[in-house]
Amino acid sequence: MNSKSARTFPLSIIAVSLSILAIVGCSKSDRHTASEKTKEVVADTKTAVTNGWDNVKSFTFDKKNDFTASAKSMSASMDAQVSELHANYSEANASASRKAAMAELKDSEADYKQKMSALGNATADTWDSAKQNVIASWDKLQASYYKARAN
Incomplete structure (x- = not known):
């Protein structure tokens, strides 16, 4: 596995965590926007995990x-x-x-x-x-x- 995909998954988890923390201190409308962004990050994280397996399945x-x-x-x-x-x-x-x-x-x-x-x-x-x-x-x-x- 290349080093980029090895780092992608853990970094994505950190991004999700930071997004969640950002939601806590926001107004209701800001929380909605932050929630949508968090959903996008979660989707990106799932994609990174899938791509991680895709990169190594053929090993x-x-x-x-x-x-x-x-x-x-x-x-x-x-x-x-x-x-x-x-x-x-x-x-x-x-x-x-x-x-x-x-x-x-x-x-x-x-x-x-x-x-x-x-x-x-x-x-x-x-x-x-x-x-x-x-x-x-x-x-x-x-x-x-x-x-x-x-x-």
């Missing part, structure tokens, strides 16, 4: 370390987001659907970590399968995160 076994580094970088950003979600979660006050979404997120995290571990043991013969498993598990993790965040 061969020879580029295993680059793919792994990219996946770990994306994982670190997701870990921060999930930690924030967990910090704001109270099981005692959660609805049944929220509890289910958080349990699904926990399972998705464990599955992704298992697939990443298996990726480290991949051989040239098992590389494509292991790589696809990581990508599919990442997609499931992201979907679980957005579902948990929405509930």
Whole structure:
């Protein structure tokens, strides 16, 4: 993965965070404008993540370390987001659907970590399968995160 796309995703997360902070101190009309801009930044962030995978999906076994580094970088950003979600979660006050979404997120995290571990043991013969498993598990993790965040 090139260094530009490796930096794009974490920088986008910072941009989203700063946009959210800007909303807090604004008037109602300014908040609407800032909210729209935040939505654009979130969309750009999703695009950056997608492009990040697009850049590495075709990596061969020879580029295993680059793919792994990219996946770990994306994982670190997701870990921060999930930690924030967990910090704001109270099981005692959660609805049944929220509890289910958080349990699904926990399972998705464990599955992704298992697939990443298996990726480290991949051989040239098992590389494509292991790589696809990581990508599919990442997609499931992201979907679980957005579902948990929405509930």
